[in-house]
Amino acid sequence: MAGSCLFCRIVAGELSSRRVYEDDRVVAFEDIQPVAPVHVLLVPRRHLASLADLTPEDGDLAGHLLLVAARLGGELCPDGYRLLVNTGEEAGQTVGHLHLHVLGGRRLGALG
Numbered sequence: 001m002a003g004s005c006l007f008c009r010i011v012a013g014e015l016s017s018r019r020v021y022e023d024d025r026v027v028a029f030e031d032i033q034p035v036a037p038v039h040v041l042l043v044p045r046r047h048l049a050s051l052a053d054l055t056p057e058d059g060d061l062a063g064h065l066l067l068v069a070a071r072l073g074g075e076l077c078p079d080g081y082r083l084l085v086n087t088g089e090e091a092g093q094t095v096g097h098l099h100l101h102v103l104g105g106r107r108l109g110a111l112g
Contacts, residue, residue: 007043007097021072025064028072028102037105038076042069048098051087069100077104 009015010029017029020040031039044061048054054062066083073081081104086093 005047005097006095007041007099008047011043011045020076021068023068025061026068028068031101036103036108038081038103040072040076040102042072042100042102044098049096050093050098051085053098065100069102073102073104076102080104080108082108 006015010017011027019027019029021028021042024045026042026044028040028042031041042065044065046061048058069083073083081102084101084103085099086101
C-alpha cells in the first residue's frame, strides 16, 4: 500500500511538491487544490492510512503533528487558522495517508 500511496511518493521525493516544512518525522507541503489562500498538508513520513490507525505507541508522533501544525499555522496565518483532519471516505478523506490540513489566510466560515 505505502509504495503506491500518493503522499508516500511525495515524502520520498518521487513526486514534486512545494514543501514548506520537513523534519525526520513529518513533511508539510502546499495543497495542489487549495480551498483557502493558505492550504498546507502535513503528513507523517511513516505511512498511516488515517487518524483511526494511530495507536497509543504513536502518541509522540500525534503530538509532534499537532505541534508542527500549530507552528505552521501561527507562522503562515498569524490572524488565525483552522486544522482539519478527514478520517474515512464518508468524512471526505481522498488520500489514504494520515494528513492534517492547515487552512487560513482569510476569514473561514463556520462548519456544520
